[in-house]
Amino acid sequence: MQLLFKYGASTQVLQDCAWKVDNTQHSNWQVSEVLRTADGANARLLLSAARADWHGVRQALKHCAFVNARDPASHRTAISWAASYGRVDVVQTLAHQKAEVLSLDEAGWTALHFAVSGGFVEVVSLSLLPGLES
Numbered sequence: 001m002q003l004l005f006k007y008g009a010s011t012q013v014l015q016d017c018a019w020k021v022d023n024t025q026h027s028n029w030q031v032s033e034v035l036r037t038a039d040g041a042n043a044r045l046l047l048s049a050a051r052a053d054w055h056g057v058r059q060a061l062k063h064c065a066f067v068n069a070r071d072p073a074s075h076r077t078a079i080s081w082a083a084s085y086g087r088v089d090v091v092q093t094l095a096h097q098k099a100e101v102l103s104l105d106e107a108g109w110t111a112l113h114f115a116v117s118g119g120f121v122e123v124v125s126l127s128l129l130p131g132l133e134s
Contacts, residue, residue, distance in 0.1 A: 041065035049078035049094070052085040057093055067097040075106040083111035086120035095126070 045065035048056025057078065061067065068077055079099040082090035091111065095101060102110050115123035 042069035045069055045078050046071050046076075046081065049081035049090060052082065052087040052090060054087065054089050054093065057082075057090055061093075061097055067094060067099045068103060070103075070105075073106075075104075077103050077105075077111070079103070079111045080105055080109070080114055083120065083123050084114035084118055086115070086118055086123055088120075088122050088126060091115075091123050091126055 041060045041063035042065050044063070045057060045060035045067075046069060048054075048060055050071075067079075070077055071081075077099065079091060079094040079101060080103070082094060101112065104110060112124065
């Protein structure tokens, strides 16, 4: 595990998927398979959030997606995508999974900026509730 950290593996993904690693014989193939699956889940999480697909977001989270994974191009997180579409249900799901509501994208915008820009008052109100911020 120390080698994975040394080369930049996400500590959150490793923690989220620790139960899978603990249940293996710790062969290189098995550990790499757990990490590959988590990485694919991150991509599914971002795509699902961008499409406002609540079911897809939940499935990605079940498969060890890192809730604060970033889009490689824009650095947007799933919660920013969901807020930009006004999807209260998706924003709530991600916030309850400890998504960083105040995480900045490449342009310096947060989920709150996207919600305000889109006029999504319910998402804005949700973003301001105590306990849901990062």
